[in-house]
Structures are given as structure tokens and as C-alpha cells.
Amino acid sequence: MQSFVIKNGRVIDPHNGIDEVTDVVIENGRISKIGRFSSSTSSSSVAVTGSDQGPSLDASGCIVTAGLVDCHVHAYQHATPLGINVDRSCLARGVTAVVDAGSSGSGTFSGLRRFIKDQCDTRVYCFLHIAQHGLAAAGCVAPGGGGEIDSLNVVNVQDCVDTIKANRDMVIGVKVRLAVDISDSGKNEQEAYRRALLAAREAGVPLMVHHARSNVLQTGENGALGCPGDLEPGDIYTHCFHGHYGGIVDPATGRVSDACWAAKRRGVLFDVGHGRGAFFWRVAEQCASEGFWPDIISTDLHTQCVEGPSYELTCTMSRMLHLGMELKDIVAAVTSKPAQVIGKLSEIGHLGIGMAADVTVLRIDDISEDLEDVEGAIRSVTKAFTPVAVFREGKQFEILEGRRWPDPEVREKLEGIAASWKLTDANKNATEN
Numbered sequence: 001m002q003s004f005v006i007k008n009g010r011v012i013d014p015h016n017g018i019d020e021v022t023d024v025v026i027e028n029g030r031i032s033k034i035g036r037f038s039s040s041t042s043s044s045s046v047a048v049t050g051s052d053q054g055p056s057l058d059a060s061g062c063i064v065t066a067g068l069v070d071c072h073v074h075a076y077q078h079a080t081p082l083g084i085n086v087d088r089s090c091l092a093r094g095v096t097a098v099v100d101a102g103s104s105g106s107g108t109f110s111g112l113r114r115f116i117k118d119q120c121d122t123r124v125y126c127f128l129h130i131a132q133h134g135l136a137a138a139g140c141v142a143p144g145g146g147g148e149i150d151s152l153n154v155v156n157v158q159d160c161v162d163t164i165k166a167n168r169d170m171v172i173g174v175k176v177r178l179a180v181d182i183s184d185s186g187k188n189e190q191e192a193y194r195r196a197l198l199a200a201r202e203a204g205v206p207l208m209v210h211h212a213r214s215n216v217l218q219t220g221e222n223g224a225l226g227c228p229g230d231l232e233p234g235d236i237y238t239h240c241f242h243g244h245y246g247g248i249v250d251p252a253t254g255r256v257s258d259a260c261w262a263a264k265r266r267g268v269l270f271d272v273g274h275g276r277g278a279f280f281w282r283v284a285e286q287c288a289s290e291g292f293w294p295d296i297i298s299t300d301l302h303t304q305c306v307e308g309p310s311y312e313l314t315c316t317m318s319r320m321l322h323l324g325m326e327l328k329d330i331v332a333a334v335t336s337k338p339a340q341v342i343g344k345l346s347e348i349g350h351l352g353i354g355m356a357a358d359v360t361v362l363r364i365d366d367i368s369e370d371l372e373d374v375e376g377a378i379r380s381v382t383k384a385f386t387p388v389a390v391f392r393e394g395k396q397f398e399i400l401e402g403r404r405w406p407d408p409e410v411r412e413k414l415e416g417i418a419a420s421w422k423l424t425d426a427n428k429n430a431t432e433n
């Protein structure tokens with residue numbers, strides 16, 4: 001038997017109630033023990049050297065967790081404008097599993113499996129877009145351009161359900177984006193949302209909703225659906241810290257809306273989904289002050305934000321640490337919680353004995369940096385998570401140097417983008433008033 005020991009790290013596994021300095025023993029690609037290792041108690045005859053070479057890794061001063069899960073990324077590289085290389089931007093930065101958030105729909109899904117999942121070392125799951133072509137041509141939500149639900153002809157419930165049922169190993173939910181810019185000026189939002197809910201319920205999977213700059217109100221009125229008002233327990237409200245109109249902080253009170261609190265209490269999950277336009281310090285701080293923490297921490301990594309302002313999962317985790325979220329809750333939000341939400345706790349998300357040995361070793365470094373958000377606002381951040389080592393099924397992969405963050409040049413570009421958002425939001429408000 002081949003064994004490998006990750007020694008002396010602070011092992012944090014919220015799912016199994018573990019938080020202690022100890023060892024993680026891996027045999028034949030699986031977790032065989034969490035506890036002090038001695039060669040006599042192992043079936044292995046290999047001596048533990050205590051060096052980085054050979055059968056052990058000294059994780060003193062580090063945190064050891066189940067392999068990190070990023071529950072919102074765009075992985076469909078070369079086939080969609082938003083797709084990134086997940087082995088480079090995720091696995092090589094400590095993330096062993098990603099969930100693609102709707103890059104493919106029923107008509108384009110097979111390529112996501114064949115050209116991405118089957119070719120990558122990172123585990124790839126996905127939400128299937130309710131639009132048959134997914135995000136084949138769609139960019140970010142922004143003034144101008146078109147979107148994936150500009151026509152309802154491509155929003156087909158049965159095709160979506162059939163594809164999910166035939167691919168349950170990989171497809172774990174349905175995705176829809178509700179935004180005026182991508183839905184024939186808002187005309188199709190209600191119907192696309194209704195069909196996405198139908199598909200998710202018929203397939204028995206969660207719905208992930210992007211809801212920003214949308215005409216869909218939080219609580220439905222006169223027969224119209226609301227978001228998150230009509231989401232059910234287990235559904236996911238992503239981009240929860242966006243500061244565009246329709247966000248979770250009610251502008252009338254300056255507090256998290258009653259509809260969002262009610263949704264959280266009944267079991268709707270709130271996901272960060274940082275991206276290029278969905279992490280505003282001012283919104284996240286208001287939520288933190290009310291104890292409204294995200295259930296899932298994710299990056300929404302895509303081509304328009306992987307070079308900043310989202311950068312990588314450990315950056316988004318560092319933002320939550322700065323806001324005062326508890327360390328064990330941060331770890332849960334990038335391991336067991338997303339694994340549970342996507343129904344894959346038997347495969348990923350914790351360090352139970354016999355589980356595939358997906359393991360991440362992290363350090364918390366002291367830093368002194370002004371970290372920008374998506375509108376260029378900065379906060380002085382003093383701690384940063386840094387990936388140190390990563391294993392998938394017991395195989396160690398190299399940690400490659402990440403994109404340096406924060407970056408003052410990114411901040412300058414963001415201020416320009418944020419100015420255009422403000423113009424659009426002002427027009428919206430002028431139309432309403």
C-alpha cells in the first residue's frame with residue numbers, strides 16, 4: 001500500500017466536526033486516517049521523513065481542509081467567451097472541484113463534458129442553463145450587446161430536463177440569469193424564470209439564479225414570480241453582494257430586505273459569485289453587520305475577472321475573513337456546503353474515512369494591502385489565504401504562482417466600468433420615478 005501523510009496541520013473539516021492540529025493519512029488515493037500517524041499503525045512500511053520530499057508533507061502552521069470547491073465558475077474555455085482554463089486558475093490555486101454556472105445548455109452540454117471535464121484534472125460539475133445554447137455567445141451583463149434569453153424559442157424545459165436526467169454524474173442543477181440586458185429588454189425574464197423553475201423541479205435539482213438589474217421584483221405581485229420570493233429551500237441566489245438595483249440591501253431602509261431574510265430562513269442559499277460586477281464592499285459590510293453571511297463562497301471566475309477583480313477563490317475567501325466571517329464557516333462555505341448543495345457529499349467536500357483524498361493545504365499570511373471591489377472602492381486588508389499544496393485523489397498537483405492581487409491598474413479600469421453602471425442605474429430610476 002502506498003501511503004502519504006500530511007503532518008501537523010490544523011485540520012478543519014466542518015462536516016465531520018474536526019478542528020485540531022493533527023495528521024491526515026492518505027492510502028491508495030483515499031483518506032485512511034485523521035489522527036496522529038505512526039508507521040506502526042499503518043499498513044505501510046514507508047518511513048515518515050518529515051521533509052517535503054517522500055511520503056509526507058509538513059503542514060505546521062497551515063490549515064488542512066478537504067479540496068476546495070468553487071461553486072460558480074465558467075469552465076467552457078474556447079467554446080464560450082467567458083470560459084477560463086480551470087486547471088490553471090483553480091486546481092493550481094488549491095481548488096479541486098468547480099461547478100460551471102450555466103456556460104452550457106442542453107444543446108451545447110456534450111462539449112463541456114468531452115472537451116473540458118474529460119480533459120481536466122480539476123473535477124467539473126455544472127448547472128445547465130435553461131437556454132439551449134447556454135452562454136455560447138453571452139458576455140457579462142452590461143449596457144449593449146445581446147443575451148441568452150433574448151428569444152424564448154431557445155428556452156426549452158423538456159430538453160433541459162432530459163439532459164439533466166441523462167447526465168446526473170455531472171449536471172447538478174439549472175441556471176438562469178434574470179437581467180434586463182439579456183432578455184429582450186426585460187420582456188422575457190418572467191417566462192424564462194418560470195421555465196427554469198419548472199425544469200429544476202421536474203428534474204429534482206436546485207435552481208441557481210443570477211438576479212441583478214432585473215425587472216423581476218423580490219416578491220411577486222399579481223401573479224408575477226419574485227426572486228428570491230419564489231425560490232425553494234436548496235435553490236441558490238448567486239451574486240448576493242451585488243450593488244446594482246434590485247440587490248439584497250433595500251435602498252429604502254439600508255438593510256437586508258425582508259424578502260431575502262425570509263428566503264434565507266426557509267433554506268434558500270446565498271452565494272457570493274464575485275465576478276466582475278458582483279462584490280461591493282458596502283453591500284457585503286451591511287450584510288456582515290446584520291449577520292447575513294453567505295452560505296457559499298464562490299468566484300464566478302471568467303475571462304473578464306480572472307485577471308482581477310475576482311482573481312481566485314482564496315482572494316474571495318480573504319475578503320470574507322476581512323469582513324469577520326468565522327474561519328470554520330469560511331471553510332464550510334468552500335467545502336461541505338457547496339458539496340451538499342449540489343448533492344455530491346459522497347464525492348467531495350469533507351475528509352471522511354474512505355473519501356477520495358482531495359485535500360488542500362492553506363496558509364493565512366499577514367499582509368497590508370488596499371483591496372479593491374468591483375466598483376474600485378478599497379479596504380485595507382491584513383490577512384490573505386494562500387494555497388500551499390493540493391491533492392486530488394491522493395495525487396499531488398503543483399501550486400503555480402497566482403495573479404498578483406490587489407492590482408492598482410485593475411482598480412483604475414473598474415472605476416470606468418462602475419461609472420457606466422451608475423449611468424444605467426440612474427436611467428432606470430428616472431424611468432421608474
Ligand SMILES: [Zn+2]
Pocket residue numbers: 072073074101275300
Ligand atoms: Zn457566472
